[in-house]
Amino acid sequence: MTSILAAAEAAPPVSTTPLIVICCYLGLLLALALFSGRLFRGTSKDFFVASHSIGPFMLLMSVFGTTMTAFALVGSTGKAFQKGVGTYGLMASSSGLIHAACFFLIGLKVWSIAKRHGYVTQIQFFRNRFESNGLGYLLFPCLVLLVVPYLLIGVIGSYRVMGPATAGMFPELFPQAGLLNGSVPPWLIGLVICGVVLAYIFAGGSRAAAWANTFQTLVFMAMGVLAFYLISKALGGVAAASEQIYPGHLVRTPGELEVAAKSGTFQREIGIPPIQFLTYMFIPLSVGMFPHLFQHWLTAKSAKSFRLTVIAHPICIMIVWVPCVLIGLWATGVFNTPPSGAWPGPVISIMGSSDDAGVGKVLSVVVKFLIEHPIVAGMVTAGILAAIMSSLDSQFLCLGTIFTNDIILHNKPKDKYSDKQIVLIARSFIVAIVLLTYILSLVLKNVQNVFDLAVWSFSGFAALTSLVFTALYWKGATKAGAYACVIAVAVSWFYFFAKAGWGGEYTVFSSEHRSDDGIMPVAICFVLGLVSMIVVSLFTKKPSEETIRKFFP
Amino acid sequence: MKTAVIAIVFIAFAVLHQDTWNWDNGNLVFGFIPVGLAYHAGYSIAAAIFWACIVKFAWPTRLEEWADGAD
Secondary structure: OOOHHHHHHOOOOOOOHHHHHHHHHHHHHHHHHHHHHOOOOOOHHHHHHHHHOEOHHHHHHHHHHHHOOHHHHHHHHHHHHHHOOHHHHHHHHHHHHHHHHHHHHHHHHHHHHHHHHOOOOHHHHHHHHOOOHHHHHHHHHHHHHHHHHHHHHHHHHHHHHHHHHHOOOOOOOOOOOOOOOOOOOHHHHHHHHHHHHHHHHHHHHHHHHHHHHHHHHHHHHHHHHHHHHHHHHHOOOHHHHHHOOOHHHOOOOOEEEEEEEOOEEEEEEEOOOHHHHHHHHHHHHHHHOOHHHHHHHHOEOOOOHHHHHHHHHHHHHHHHHHHHHHHHHHHHHHHHOOOHHHOOHHHHHHHOOOOHHHHOOHHHHHHHHHOOOHHHHHHHHHHHHHHHHHHHHHHHHHHHHHHHHHHHOOOOOOOOOOHHHHHHHHHHHHHHHHHHHHHHHHHOOOOOOHHHHHHHHHHHHHHHHHHHHHHHHOOOOOHHHHHHHHHHHHHHHHHHHHHOOOOOOOOEOOOOOOOOOOEOHHHHHHHHHHHHHHHHHHOOOOOOHHHHHHHOO | OHHHHHHHHHHHHHHHOOOHHHOOOOOEEOOOEEHHHHHHHHHHHHHHHHHHHHHHHOOOHHHHHHHHOOO
């Protein structure tokens, strides 16, 4: 049976072909998106919500592509490698149920209200539903601060993928110590990725994003399946590959694994504690409050467009996550290859890394060492980048949209700015946010595991879902209740985030032995937000009859 | 009645997600998929069927007409 170690030892001379394939993919994406930009009608409504013209298939692809990011591909593989088989149940299967519930219960209703009343952002919706301008100013920084880490994991995820994928290609041009010697440096990767995304968002707004997302989602789903096939083949077939999985990773039982690293051994926590598994179910609620998803919902041509998204979303998740989790599990086979001291440098430095950032590189390392054909390796790496970029574009666009509509245009006379000026303002802000993200990603490129950082962003949005749910389904939800909800969520989330050391894995009431056998902070933040909304609303002034008629058809 | 049935099935799904009986089971299904992964992959398919039934039998058709109405 071929092992990952054997493949690493027999690694072929470094070819630049994968990089050429990736560049071709980026060029193709840019061409397609710029072509779709030619369909841009020049109006702000078209720039922000594609004039409500997106049909069922493109809606599914853009919504699914947006929710799948570095988190889904890079993170899931790394987490399965780190924790074991429970990774899929932890997020993917629960997401199939809960994401679809959010699309059906929240997305559909929000779409109908926004279409009838002409809203293009969440904040417009909340301001009108709760009859409060101030609520918008409170929500704006919360949403932006939660989207920024989500953006960062995308860009940092691209560094984690492209670094190992291009290692050894340019030793004279980009010399550095260790495995990544000769790899394309993060500053250049980020510049290209952000530049491509910015180009098509700038040109065509949400219509270009929908077209690009559809293309990218198809690419990353196809490449995921291809990578799965090729990696399993390189490991001697699926059965042989699964036979070498470390036994502790086949179950969810919490335990510890002694990992041999160059500098000695360390203990890695494996398995999923039951209370964490239970309370993790709150995380997928985040899609109810993602501002970029809200914007995608509004692009739908009709309510019927949602049907395919609601039904097919769980299946699409399965198609992407099952192969990724299996690849992560197969990578644990390196632990079964004695003697540990004889592991080659490249593998030990990543597979045996005590550094969480190393775990995030598992997928790209496996692709690099096991997929021999450079063209195919390039295609698979391009597929991973596609998953990352299909989220970045929507997030950049949504930040530009909410800044333009909720800060600049808010409270201004309708004729103060022409449609062209509005689009220009949105584009300017998008350029600024891309620049900021690029700089921040370079500063923070070595921070925590991609997966854990994403979970904190998701936790904040998930906890805020209590706000949108009560706004849609409870006539008694009041302005004061909404303030209480947002403040309770913001304070509790910030408290736990700080306790976690600004982005690490953390659970509440965990034992002395492990960091992950307590309650997920999101569960507490969500309950606090919901209780605050209910209690305060019961004792404060109800919304006007006019507002109730407007929001409860 | 319809809403109550949907809510009960949804809660049943949430309970079934915990599959405590698979926690320590390290067997492979079809010779390559760990039981814990096979179960949850099947769960994803069941969730899609559940939502297909909702779309078929509980779709809020009135919302679309209302959305198209003038403000």
